Amino acid sequence: MASHSTVVSPENTNEANKCSPRLSDSLLADDSKRWREKVPVGIRFKPTDQVLVCHFLAGKVSGCTDGPIFPLIKQVNVYQYDPSQLSSLSYDFGDGKMYFFTPLVGKNNTNNRRVPAGGIWKKMTDSSHVKDKDGEPVATKTTVVYWKKDKKCNLVKTQWFVKEYMMINDDKC
Numbered sequence: 001m002a003s004h005s006t007v008v009s010p011e012n013t014n015e016a017n018k019c020s021p022r023l024s025d026s027l028l029a030d031d032s033k034r035w036r037e038k039v040p041v042g043i044r045f046k047p048t049d050q051v052l053v054c055h056f057l058a059g060k061v062s063g064c065t066d067g068p069i070f071p072l073i074k075q076v077n078v079y080q081y082d083p084s085q086l087s088s089l090s091y092d093f094g095d096g097k098m099y100f101f102t103p104l105v106g107k108n109n110t111n112n113r114r115v116p117a118g119g120i121w122k123k124m125t126d127s128s129h130v131k132d133k134d135g136e137p138v139a140t141k142t143t144v145v146y147w148k149k150d151k152k153c154n155l156v157k158t159q160w161f162v163k164e165y166m167m168i169n170d171d172k173c
Contacts (some may be wrong), residue, residue, distance in 0.1 A: 045069065045093040049130045052099075053139040053165050060101050061167055075101040079121055083146050083160035104166070119148040120155065121162065130165060140166050 047056065056073065059065055072091040078100055081089075090098035124145045129137035146160040 044095070046095065049139075049141060049165070050132065053130045053167070054132055056099075057101075057139065057165055057167060073099045073101060075103065078102050078162060082119060082148075083158070102164075119146055119158075121146055124161070129168075137168055139168055142166075 056069070059067075059070065060073075065071075072093075074089060074091075076086070076089050078086060079102070086098055086100075090100065093099070121144045123142055125143040127140040127142045130139040130141050132138045142164045144162040144164055146158045146162075147155040148158050150156050
């Protein structure tokens with residue numbers, strides 16, 4: 001099954017801090033400790049779109065997941081969760097963003113973006129291309145926003161959004 005990477009972030013990073021306690025810290029503690037011991041002080045994980053696609057996503061798709069960061073990016077179908085639940089499933093890189101690999105499901109490898117908890121993820125922008133170092137398109141990038149149902153079943157736009165990256169050709173990078 002193919003994968004694509006997903007970056008989840010609230011527009012207001014204070015909202016990320018209001019989320020429930022990190023339920024999976026015990027799962028990530030060993031990986032986190034090893035990663036932090038290897039990384040020099042002052043180094044941050046702030047990948048560009050090209051690095052996310054050509055290194056991490058291409059590595060995941062090809063099965064080459066060596067390196068200290070790969071164990072920290074979990075495979076989670078983010079579209080199955082209310083966004084406030086995702087912080088418990090993600091490693092905290094310190095910038096308010098959460099990184100996941102999300103399996104492609106459904107017809108033509110698209111995701112059913114409905115969330116059982118009473119909301120929906122809706123595509124908000126046309127897809128743009130992420131290019132490799134030679135300027136060739138290697139992936140699409142789409143912004144998807146979470147809309148929650150209110151008490152009257154109306155959809156209300158939230159501040160949560162996903163930047164979804166999908167490989168165009170798995171062997172381009």
